[in-house]
Amino acid sequence: MNIKEEIRKMKEAAPFLAASSEDTRNGALKNIAKSLKENADRIFAANAKDLKAAEENGISPSIIGRLKFNEHKLNDCIAGIEQLISLPDPLGKVTLARQLDEGLQLYRITCPIGVIGVIFEARPDALVQISSLCIKSGNCAILKGGKETAESNRVLFEIIHKAAEEAGIPSECMLQAELHDEISALLECHGYVDLLIPRGSNAFVQYIMDNTKIPVMGHADGICHTYVDAECDIKKAVRIVIDAKTQYTAACNATETLLVNRAIAPVFLPELAKAMKEAGVKLNGTEEVSGIIPGAVNVIGDDDFAKEYLDMEMGIKIVDDVLEAVKHINRFGSHHTDSIISDNEENIKTFMQLVDSADVYANCSTRFADGFRYGFGAEVGISTGKIHARGPVGLEGLVTYKYNLYGDGHIVGDYAEGRSSFNFKEL
Amino acid sequence: MNIKEEIRKMKEAAPFLAASSEDTRNGALKNIAKSLKENADRIFAANAKDLKAAEENGISPSIIGRLKFNEHKLNDCIAGIEQLISLPDPLGKVTLARQLDEGLQLYRITCPIGVIGVIFEARPDALVQISSLCIKSGNCAILKGGKETAESNRVLFEIIHKAAEEAGIPSECMLQAELHDEISALLECHGYVDLLIPRGSNAFVQYIMDNTKIPVMGHADGICHTYVDAECDIKKAVRIVIDAKTQYTAACNATETLLVNRAIAPVFLPELAKAMKEAGVKLNGTEEVSGIIPGAVNVIGDDDFAKEYLDMEMGIKIVDDVLEAVKHINRFGSHHTDSIISDNEENIKTFMQLVDSADVYANCSTRFADGFRYGFGAEVGISTGKIHARGPVGLEGLVTYKYNLYGDGHIVGDYAEGRSSFNFKEL
Numbered sequence: 012m013n014i015k016e017e018i019r020k021m022k023e024a025a026p027f028l029a030a031s032s033e034d035t036r037n038g039a040l041k042n043i044a045k046s047l048k049e050n051a052d053r054i055f056a057a058n059a060k061d062l063k064a065a066e067e068n069g070i071s072p073s074i075i076g077r078l079k080f081n082e083h084k085l086n087d088c089i090a091g092i093e094q095l096i097s098l099p100d101p102l103g104k105v106t107l108a109r110q111l112d113e114g115l116q117l118y119r120i121t122c123p124i125g126v127i128g129v130i131f132e133a134r135p136d137a138l139v140q141i142s143s144l145c146i147k148s149g150n151c152a153i154l155k156g157g158k159e160t161a162e163s164n165r166v167l168f169e170i171i172h173k174a175a176e177e178a179g180i181p182s183e184c185m186l187q188a189e190l191h192d193e194i195s196a197l198l199e200c201h202g203y204v205d206l207l208i209p210r211g212s213n214a215f216v217q218y219i220m221d222n223t224k225i226p227v228m229g230h231a232d233g234i235c236h237t238y239v240d241a242e243c244d245i246k247k248a249v250r251i252v253i254d255a256k257t258q259y260t261a262a263c264n265a266t267e268t269l270l271v272n273r274a275i276a277p278v279f280l281p282e283l284a285k286a287m288k289e290a291g292v293k294l295n296g297t298e299e300v301s302g303i304i305p306g307a308v309n310v311i312g313d314d315d316f317a318k319e320y321l322d323m324e325m326g327i328k329i330v331d332d333v334l335e336a337v338k339h340i341n342r343f344g345s346h347h348t349d350s351i352i353s354d355n356e357e358n359i360k361t362f363m364q365l366v367d368s369a370d371v372y373a374n375c376s377t378r379f380a381d382g383f384r385y386g387f388g389a390e391v392g393i394s395t396g397k398i399h400a401r402g403p404v405g406l407e408g409l410v411t412y413k414y415n416l417y418g419d420g421h422i423v424g425d426y427a428e429g430r431s432s433f434n435f436k437e438l
Numbered sequence: 439m440n441i442k443e444e445i446r447k448m449k450e451a452a453p454f455l456a457a458s459s460e461d462t463r464n465g466a467l468k469n470i471a472k473s474l475k476e477n478a479d480r481i482f483a484a485n486a487k488d489l490k491a492a493e494e495n496g497i498s499p500s501i502i503g504r505l506k507f508n509e510h511k512l513n514d515c516i517a518g519i520e521q522l523i524s525l526p527d528p529l530g531k532v533t534l535a536r537q538l539d540e541g542l543q544l545y546r547i548t549c550p551i552g553v554i555g556v557i558f559e560a561r562p563d564a565l566v567q568i569s570s571l572c573i574k575s576g577n578c579a580i581l582k583g584g585k586e587t588a589e590s591n592r593v594l595f596e597i598i599h600k601a602a603e604e605a606g607i608p609s610e611c612m613l614q615a616e617l618h619d620e621i622s623a624l625l626e627c628h629g630y631v632d633l634l635i636p637r638g639s640n641a642f643v644q645y646i647m648d649n650t651k652i653p654v655m656g657h658a659d660g661i662c663h664t665y666v667d668a669e670c671d672i673k674k675a676v677r678i679v680i681d682a683k684t685q686y687t688a689a690c691n692a693t694e695t696l697l698v699n700r701a702i703a704p705v706f707l708p709e710l711a712k713a714m715k716e717a718g719v720k721l722n723g724t725e726e727v728s729g730i731i732p733g734a735v736n737v738i739g740d741d742d743f744a745k746e747y748l749d750m751e752m753g754i755k756i757v758d759d760v761l762e763a764v765k766h767i768n769r770f771g772s773h774h775t776d777s778i779i780s781d782n783e784e785n786i787k788t789f790m791q792l793v794d795s796a797d798v799y800a801n802c803s804t805r806f807a808d809g810f811r812y813g814f815g816a817e818v819g820i821s822t823g824k825i826h827a828r829g830p831v832g833l834e835g836l837v838t839y840k841y842n843l844y845g846d847g848h849i850v851g852d853y854a855e856g857r858s859s860f861n862f863k864e865l
Contacts, residue, residue, distance in 0.1 A: 023765070367452070370840070373843070376851075398838070416797065417800045419802075422677060422678055424681045433811065
């Protein structure tokens with residue numbers, strides 16, 4: 012298969028998928044859910060091959076857990092598809108309707124982005140989620156999953172593609188890339204591919220961003236902060252910080268740096284150090300932090316706060332006030348997710364307004380930044396970009412709009428030369 | 439001045455402008471309008487220097503018309519600012535409010551993009567428009583205008599900056615770049631600059647897009663089409679095509695290619711050729727076109743339809759039907775603005791749905807694609823991108839959003855381990 016030629020055909024088919032009815036797209040999702048159920052044994056058999064290969068290659072048990080696709084995960088996937096079916100159609104929504112002049116009507120109407128390439132980690136459920144989101148939002152999808160689940164991906168894609176086609180989705184609108192080489196070909200397809208969504212390691216996402224002219228949505232690093240303000244419930248703060256750091260250290264929304272108000276540091280830090288020791292977290296802090304909890308921290312300098320640990324390790328710094336916390340976060344953070352723990356309404360307001368991140372929280376764990384937890388049904392990724400979609404990206408982030416203008420022989424010359432004048436009226 | 443250092447300071451100030459009240463921003467716009475009026479003579483004197491230099495450099499009268507900033511243009515600018523003041527605040531709008539669980543509330547709130555660099559052509563009114571749009575939308579602006587209006591730009595920027603500062607806008611939030619070298623420095627400021635909006639020639643915009651990691655919004659070329667369908671009023675069609683081609687040939691929304699349905703070509707093309715000859719437009723067409731209006735066209739091949747003339751010159755091709763027209767437009771067009779002239783409702787619907795462009799029209803001139811004509815007050819540019827803003831970009835295209843989540847000690851572990859479960863409810 013020549014992937015560039017397939018993508019060119021996909022681009023030609025994209026407007027037809029964009030114009031498909033809600034019934035066709037929901038019908039395809041229903042058929043996919045049905046086919047997944049009917050083919051469960053085939054899927055599990057393919058997944059067993061992936062798991063066997065992973066064990067033989069000495070892949071760690073925590074990663075093998077992600078590769079696994081069992082009854083439980085299949086049911087979750089099907090529940091996700093059913094939730095998507097029940098969501099309102101994101102396409103064809105009129106977001107502006109304006110008369111420009113007598114007989115000249117402007118409409119702004121939501122439509123799909125077009126052709127989206129998603130490169131994702133080795134998780135079979137991700138393939139199901141992403142392809143379902145793309146079908147619901149009328150987007151053509153090029154899917155490239157991690158090689159560790161190649162067998163599962165192949166079977167899942169075949170089932171989903173066939174079920175979608177049977178329900179009237181043009182066959183060219185879904186494509187699976189299986190070879191790593193095909194990523195390079197995909198990166199060169201500007202003009203045909205409208206958006207790339209890479210998921211994976213910082214280095215991988217950065218590589219994609221640096222090597223294509225196609226717009227890229229996603230995030231490279233996730234340096235998230237929790238700021239513990241002077242007025243707060245220390246027990247609650249410790250509980251939140253433990254969750255934000257340890258609940259899933261490999262996640263992009265795990266807290267990497269803890270900022271502590273100087274006034275509360277002498278009472279808060281010893282409590283925190285105790286809890287962190289129990290949890291097995293290594294602490295790195297400034298000299299001032301070390302002075303308060305001697306022996307409990309490895310001393311680091313300011314530059315070390317640009318580090319994403321993704322592990323049982325955390326940086327700690329003491330700040331004067333909420334403004335210094337904001338300044339640190341806006342400078343060292345990755346504009347992903349940051350949280351303030353405080354009982355002071357004014358400081359919460361300042362933090363929520365001034366922190367320049369996609370997700371800004373008060374009195375809860377940074378780990379909540381996630382499409383499912385936001386009630387989006389699923390997400391194709393989390394965006395730290397400010398252009399287009401920000402934060403967890405669900406259906407709304409997968410649509411754009413076009414302007415449709417209906418006239419009756421209207422020409423600009425009449426307006427430029429004063430024979431007509433605009434007469435704006437919302438319709 | 440070290441522009442990178444200034445941009446770094448701007449980035450630090452950006453959250454404060456983002457958090458400024460609507461009153462502060464509208465107050466700044468009022469003060470700018472007042473100061474422009476009071477300093478009219480200074481502005482005109484500076485502009486006279488630019489015009490004198492332009493004449494000495496033998497710049498063509500049509501371009502000198504764009505450099506000129508007189509009483510009439512000043513009044514237009516002030517009217518534009520007054521219109522902006524009257525528009526609703528684009529910031530702080532809650533676009534999603536959802537309870538995730540008891541005591542855990544998610545809000546999605548519009549906010550400015552942050553720091554925007556705009557590089558624009560030599561037109562003093564553009565400087566006023568762009569800086570006003572940025573202030574209203576709470577964005578910091580780096581402005582680089584064409585060198586032919588350097589004197590006018592300097593005085594206008596000084597007046598606008600001072601008036602904004604007096605009204606409480608942080609001084610660091612506006613910056614003028616005057617040297618061409620500073621463009622290169624600006625292109626390297628990813629991490630500080632959130633968006634670049636280059637306006638100008640195809641080659642210039644393409645250069646910007648190819649030489650920065652900062653997201654770029656705008657359009658390089660504008661290959662717009664008008665398709666004349668089989669059923670249509672020939673007189674109306676000729677009038678629209680003449681306007682779309684000749685009303686302002688240098689504009690990106692001027693029609694470059696005319697597609698004609700085979701059924702109507704024998705009657706339509708001779709009428710069109712006559713009108714185009716009178717208007718002084720050179721016609722380039724396929725052999726089939728030449729067969730219908732022999733002697734009136736220069737014969738061209740399929741590849742020539744990727745050309746943007748920006749002049750009194752147009753390509754013509756005959757197509758079977760609306761679907762072939764759509765296919766040609768999606769392949770050769772630049773996804774900018776395309777129009778169908780037809781009395782057939784079904785064909786209009788097909789065209790509006792399947793043409794993959796920012797602006798898709800029926801029975802009117804492609805020249806309507808413009809922020810002012812859409813009632814946006816002004817535009818910072820026209821985007822052919824599908825990510826973020828599309829078509830003419832006004833206030834709405836200059837904002838993004840952030841998610842604010844308010845909790846009361848909520849941690850993810852409780853949900854992951856089944857002690858709590860999500861309880862979504864729209865607020």
